[in-house]
Amino acid sequence: MTRRRVVQVDLAERSYPIVLGHETLDEVGARIARCTGSSQAALVSVPPVNRRYGARVARSLRDAGLRVHRFEIPDGDAAKTLRQVAKLYDGFLERGLDRSSVVVALGGGMVGDLAGFAAATFLRGIQLVQVPTTLLAMVDAGVGGKVGVNLKQGKNLVGAFHQPRLVWIDVAVLRSLPRRLRAAGLAEVVKAGAIWDAAFFAELEGAGEKLLDVDPKLLVPILERACQIKAEVVSADEREAGVRMLLNFGHTLAHAVEALRRYRSILHGEAVAIGMVFAARRSEELGLAPAGTADRLQALLERLELPTRVPRFERRAYLRALAVDKKKRDAHVRFVVLRELGRAETRPLLPAEILPPARGRQGAGRGRR
Ligand SMILES: NC(=O)c1ccc[n+]([C@@H]2O[C@H](COP(=O)([O-])OP(=O)(O)OC[C@H]3O[C@@H](n4cnc5c(N)ncnc54)[C@H](O)[C@@H]3O)[C@@H](O)[C@H]2O)c1
Numbered sequence: 473m474t475r476r477r478v479v480q481v482d483l484a485e486r487s488y489p490i491v492l493g494h495e496t497l498d499e500v501g502a503r504i505a506r507c508t509g510s511s512q513a514a515l516v517s518v519p520p521v522n523r524r525y526g527a528r529v530a531r532s533l534r535d536a537g538l539r540v541h542r543f544e545i546p547d548g549d550a551a552k553t554l555r556q557v558a559k560l561y562d563g564f565l566e567r568g569l570d571r572s573s574v575v576v577a578l579g580g581g582m583v584g585d586l587a588g589f590a591a592a593t594f595l596r597g598i599q600l601v602q603v604p605t606t607l608l609a610m611v612d613a614g615v616g617g618k619v620g621v622n623l624k625q626g627k628n629l630v631g632a633f634h635q636p637r638l639v640w641i642d643v644a645v646l647r648s649l650p651r652r653l654r655a656a657g658l659a660e661v662v663k664a665g666a667i668w669d670a671a672f673f674a675e676l677e678g679a680g681e682k683l684l685d686v687d688p689k690l691l692v693p694i695l696e697r698a699c700q701i702k703a704e705v706v707s708a709d710e711r712e713a714g715v716r717m718l719l720n721f722g723h724t725l726a727h728a729v730e731a732l733r734r735y736r737s738i739l740h741g742e743a744v745a746i747g748m749v750f751a752a753r754r755s756e757e758l759g760l761a762p763a764g765t766a767d768r769l770q771a772l773l774e775r776l777e778l779p780t781r782v783p784r785f786e787r788r789a790y791l792r793a794l795a796v797d798k799k800k801r802d803a804h805v806r807f808v809v810l811r812e813l814g815r816a817e818t819r820p821l822l823p824a825e826i827l828p829p830a831r832g833r834q835g836a837g838r839g840r841r
């Protein structure tokens with residue numbers, strides 16, 4: 473048994489705790505009862521997660537005196553739609569949920585976003601508790617309060633900010649998460665170290681591939697620090713506009729890679745790994761980061777079984793994908809560069825500066841030089 477750890481997310485009256493531990497699902501109900509004062513909970517999940525952990529969370533809620541209504545939505549990002557949200561509203565009304573009820577999102581980022589959006593909008597907003605079950609959701613989707621759904625025109629086009637009352641992280645659930653998804657989540661952990669905390673980055677290098685095993689003694693403090701960093705960045709942004717942009721490190725190219733791959737056969741975290749190594753190399757080439765920065769980052773990501781080579785598509789296709797505002801071809805993109813491992817900043821760059829014409833390399837693809 474590892475000691476329980478708590479990260480306080482500081483947002484004035486909307487502050488909330490992230491509680492991390494191992495084998496703690498049986499205790500979540502008591503904490504939810506205390507944090508929310510609710511007498512009814514809507515427990516929302518997807519089949520692969522519900523099957524494994526739904527009953528335990530429901531029992532824990534009932535033991536704490538709440539009435540539990542269980543809702544299952546189809547798995548996969550294709551179901552992160554307004555239609556599924558509307559179905560939840562119907563169910564919430566049918567079961568008599570009211571303004572004092574709480575939505576408990578049990579699952580990965582998809583469930584957190586969808587159930588969170590339902591909570592943000594039902595009766596103009598009811599309480600939300602996140603119980604993330606993927607590594608990505610633990611360190612990324614669960615902190616920051618962004619919730620939303622996809623439209624057929626694009627991902628995450630509709631959404632809201634809705635802070636949870638509590639984020640409950642039980643790392644034991646990661647044992648059933650496929651290894652490839654664990655690795656993808658670790659990409660965002662590496663990102664946190666790379667932009668914000670050199671000592672943490674070095675700690676990740678010390679652990680290396682051991683991070684892929686679910687060893688709570690190792691993983692709980694690592695996830696705690698990753699959550700702390702996202703919480704620091706998110707709350708710093710209320711005072712210091714733009715710091716939050718640093719969380720986009722690796723994401724400019726990642727989004728282009730994901731779009732060019734049509735969101736198939738590549739996970740978000742994998743695209744981020746590729747994008748981070750690319751951005752670190754550009755930082756070196758622009759004379760902003762010392763030589764060796766990108767190699768160190770790439771070595772760590774490779775030990776975590778993550779891809780680091782930019783997939784080969786024509787430069788033209790990349791430039792089109794990089795231009796966020798398609799109507800303004802010459803618009804600058806706020807590109808996140810590294811000054812060193814542990815310190816990042818943004819630079820306004822044109823797509824053509826982010827991806828300069830090939831010098832002796834083919835297409836946009838580049839590997840280790
Ligand atoms: N709100 C934010 O700030 C934010 C940040 C990053 C990503 N996101 C969103 O999160 C989503 C991606 O999240 P994700 O990577 O967690 O994907 P996901 O929620 O789709 O989960 C991936 C797969 O893992 C399964 N799964 C989840 N937990 C499991 C467990 N413990 N054991 C076995 N299987 C399990 C799921 O059923 C699913 O099939 C996207 O919709 C993305 O837009 C949101």
Ligand SMILES: [Zn+2]
Nearest residue numbers: 612660740744
């Ligand atoms: Zn991301």
